[in-house]
Amino acid sequence: MIEIKNLTKKFENKIAVDNISFKINRGEIFGLLGKNGAGKTTTIRMLTLQTKSSSGEIFYNRNSVINNEIEVKKLIGVVPQHINFDQDLNVYENMELHAKLHHLKKSERQQRISELLEYVELGDVSNENVRKLSGGMKRRLLIIRALIHRPKILFLDEPTVALDPQVRRKIWELIKNLKLQGVTIILTTHYIEEAENLCDRVAFLNHGKLIAIDTPKNFCTKFEKNSLEEVFIELTGDKI
Amino acid sequence: MIEDILTVFWRDWIVLKRRLTKFILSRTVAPILYLVAFGFGLGKNISVDNGTYIDFLVPGILALNSMNISFNSITPVHAERVYHKSLEEYILAPISSTSFVTGKISAAILRSMISSSMILILAFLFGAKLNLSIVFIGVLILNSIIFAGLGFIAAMTIKTYEEMSQVNTYILLPMSFLCGTFFKTTTLPEGIRFFIEILPLTHTSYLLRGLANNFEVSLMSLIVLIIYAAAIFFLSIKSFDRQLK
């Protein structure tokens, strides 16, 4: 489904992602794990065509992304790590803008937006300006906004940060449901337990390099650990 | 393509609609002051080219106002790019850069035309006699494209908010006064005059004034404006594409 070959991203004096290669299979939940600054967000930004790679190639369904940007953008949904709403629009209008940009017809648009708002219990605030939402409400909105156009591939950059336990569970349930519908999911998280429960496979990044990639179970067996978190600490070093 | 342009325009329209009264009132203050101070106060006993000063002045005010409104209508994109990051929605969307830029510039044209209409109404109330035509409106639109485009390029390239406002102080403000808006550029010293007469706003003032007062105008100025508009539109698209670097 997605193939990455020798992907590298250099900023002025810093290599954020260093020559990584791997494949993500159709329909799997794929976790990108690593410490702060490991290069997870930068990798996602390259995969979602928000930033150009310094070198290397990206393929979606065997087609290079180069000169194929619009087609790729139709396939993907992106939940960024940071809040990026249009501050001049209210909750509903932010959703509507996304829906229009992805060419949903009016009737489908309205139905889809209300259904998603209800799902994360934001129906009551749909006419509020986004500035007025609490941190967790903004996160929920960020997630459902990415789902409006029913993307085949969903990127979630720390989707459950700042969510209360109930909502977090709801988001897990949502992610699992999406997988059942055949959506391919790429997520990053610092809750290693979350990755262990959700992900079919995880990749560990450290200082921009890909150091290991496998199923959570295999990792635990290979490293003789009880949890993926222990594997994480061993692989990425326990020093900050 | 058209659908995407409309979406981008729609977003700006609903934001404008919400503040329409405020927008109109606030954007009318400066032109009224110009009309009163220069048109009534200073210009009462002045006549230019056998016409009244107010007939000379209003096209100049229209030109500079259209420049300022167009430029400043589009500069909020700077905050959307740098602070709110909401520009990412458009970067991630399956739409072309051309659609985005066209939608944004169209919304700026709308704002500038609303404001121009207000000035014209005021000017007529102040007793100005001006001749409006399709070409006149066309020149105003070209001027809007040029300065909305410049605003867009600035918003895409400039790093901080401070530098954004410096463009207003160091570029737009001098042009507001020097580009044939309040007086003819022929009165300027040679060196400065050459430089000023290259600038697009000078051509806009000259054309608007000529058309409004039924003077003969040179086609060259119109061609200059069209070239400016096309080049700046093209560069606007490039500046948006460069966000992906």
Ligand SMILES: Nc1ncnc2c1ncn2[C@@H]1O[C@H](COP(=O)(O)OP(=O)(O)OP(=O)(O)O)[C@@H](O)[C@H]1O
């Ligand atoms: N625009 C940028 N300019 C310069 N350096 C950058 C830029 N964006 C990221 N970096 C650097 O690249 C490295 C990787 O950053 P990235 O955001 O990808 O890390 P991350 O794994 O997502 O971290 P976190 O868990 O904190 O979100 C960091 O050292 C960061 O400082």
Ligand SMILES: [Mg+2]
């Ligand atoms: Mg990150």
